[in-house]
Amino acid sequence: MAEALAKNAYTGGAHAPAKKATFDLFARPTAKTGLVSWLTTVDHKKIGMLYGGFAIIFFLIGGLEALMIRTQLMVPNNRFITAQLYNELFTMHGTTMIFLAVMPLNAAFFNLLVPIQVGARDVAFPRLNAFSLWVWVVGAILLNVGWLSHFSDALKGFGGAPDAGWFGYAPLTSRTFTPDLSTDLWVLGLQVLGLSSIVASLNFIVTIINMRAPGLTMMRLPVFTWMALVTSFLLILALPAIAIALVEVMMDRNFGTSFFEVSGGGQPILWQHLFWVFGHPEVYILILPPMGYVSEILPTFARKPLFGYPIVVFSGVAIGFIGFGVWSHHMFTTGMGNVATAAFALATMAIAVPTGVKIFNWIGTLWGGQIMTRVPMMFALGFIWMFMLGGFSGVMHAAAPADAQQQDTYFVIAHFHYVLIGGATFALLAAIHFWFPKFFGRMVPEFWGKVSFWLIFVGFNCTFFPMHFLGLNGMPRRTWTYDSNMGWNEGNLFATLGAYLLGIGIFTYFAVLIYSYFKGKVAGSDPWDARTLEWSIPSPPPEHNFAAIPTVHARDAWWYEKHHKEEIAKEKAEHIKAEESHGGIHMPDQSWYPLFSAFGLLVGAYNFAQIHQPLVLFGNQVSASHLPLAITGGVIMVAALYLWALEGPGGYHLHLGPDGKVTESRGDH
């Protein structure tokens, strides 16, 4: 059977007509615009935009949380917010920025770009892709629902937002010390986000390996796609560690086990190991895709191919590998002993080598280039500089004796904000600006883009540079307030003013984007004279991406096409003819089931988090526990997944007319 199928696919014979063995409980949606089209979409571009939109909202929420934290720390002994609210804010600031802002923004770009850069029409599993998105939304809701308790007395039951820190060090997360529901929701929220990431990663690995256009060998892949591949592997290998750790916390909290309870023979240090064996690869999960954006943007605006492409790729892979062997540098001060400390110190220093190699390659790309300082380029150059500063303080942490002076001080905060804002966020802002014309068909005004860049650049440095000194002067992290005689007053005041400037910069940046969405100059398909395949198709891209699947002849595929127009036009005409003889361009059908199964997961997870609490509706106790509702949610999810399997792949065909018009056909062709 498999052989016959494979043979059929390769000999170019028409597909056998789909058997009618499918079962549709709901009619498959076909709307191309409107709410239903967004809720049921399987189009990687729409899914990418949803990821991006939600992520930007959470990025702004996380930013507001940060501004409240900075306001509280502006002056000593401040009482702007309570200690409890402060704990909730810094916990959710970290959790939001990592899991709900930077990771989904990267996921947004994976979705928007990877299929187009590999010359495919969609990801390998389009419905699964929609499932990842909606499961991610479920995780985001579970993490943030606790904020509601601050807005209404009727919702006090949540006990506020999670307040045990994004690192959730056991046994602070045990029932004894954080009895509130918020910690249970935090545990399940992270678990659900992990599920979303693993599903999406599998999807992208299969897409990148299996769906590359003819001629697109692995060593011709754009660096961004390579980094997406490495990141996906990191996610799949790193997330099980935190999944297990979170299950253990959940068991400790709800079912009386003692994984982290010292009184029951548990080991709090086990949490640190499990958390950081996830948490450190997570750092590279956040930074590798930004390295990819920068590797795309620099060559475009330096008018040169990327310097040392294979070395950039292999460095990315090396960072991924070594990233799994450095986690205990977060634990140098726990008393691990000299041998473990030395081993992890050396591994941590070693990881600076491939990172440094990449930086040299980017500088090599700029060298001798005809540099155009457009806005994305400014952010990319800012990335190189700021990320390097963050890298330097990273090497300082790697020296274990020096780390004893830095552990859990503001020095660490300075370090990771330099790599996560100066690094990841700068690259993301560069990427948003760079690909905005592609996906919205409009340019962002240069002048206002540059204004926002300088506001962000100056504000960012004013906020975080003083923190190096605050940290070395001993200011500990996660403190609600501090005494005026500690010598931390000026640094904190300066940092807070910088944070306001940074806030204004970020606000300007997104305000300009909103303006450009409505009023920006209309962009052509290739406004930057760029190099990769996404610029070869119209802006915004049509649903089927490519009229003809491209054949890739060079690493900078689109630059090659621009210089070999006749050869490419001939090839494309043949591809279109061949595809039409197969029945046209095959497109996947939309589906309700990814959304429905995610809804089931939301109901199930939300109720499972409070499984031992009595279920109260409108003031009346309905049930002694939340078990029935948790089961209901599980049943909805499994039923939706089952119906998903029954509905079959579906699909329809697009046909290109000679005048470039696209017609649609369904059923037998």
Add this chain to the structure above:
Amino acid sequence: MSLRPLTAPWFHGPAGHEKIWLGCAILWCFVMSLMMPYWHFRGKQNSTGEAYTVKPADFLARTEKFVAANRVGTYKHPGNALLGEVPVVEPPPGGDAYLIGRMWQWYPALRLRQGETYRIHLSALDLQHGFSLQPLNMNFQAVPGYDHVLTLTPTSKGEFTIVCNEFCGIGHSSMTGKIFVE
């Protein structure tokens, strides 16, 4: 592949001053790596990371015994009523001292003699705390179930504050302790 194919031979091995630079870089890596163990033994400023497992109840009992045997006074933090009174304890020179982190207090306060070497046993009773010695800014974690031993010789006199630098709940920012060196 770039726009124009590379002309062979495209790779030239390092030569001349490139070799010198590479040599310097590698040599410097060795120097840096060797400095770490060298400074550990020569500078005597690094913790050896000595730690033992201990039950929190046992550690509390040891600390209480240590306090009862060596108590020399009491200390009350002038500005912070939350912290309450803690005994000031002076361990015998060259002996063991015990220090507990618990919500949200360092217990007891220590009085040490300049130039004497002590073994400070550090642990937490409830959840994780961070021992951060100010204004020197040396940081170590105090984890329940672990007896973290710091071998320490005070070299300057004065009053040192211990602040908690591992997040431990709502009282985290006010959790301080004292070490006096005479």
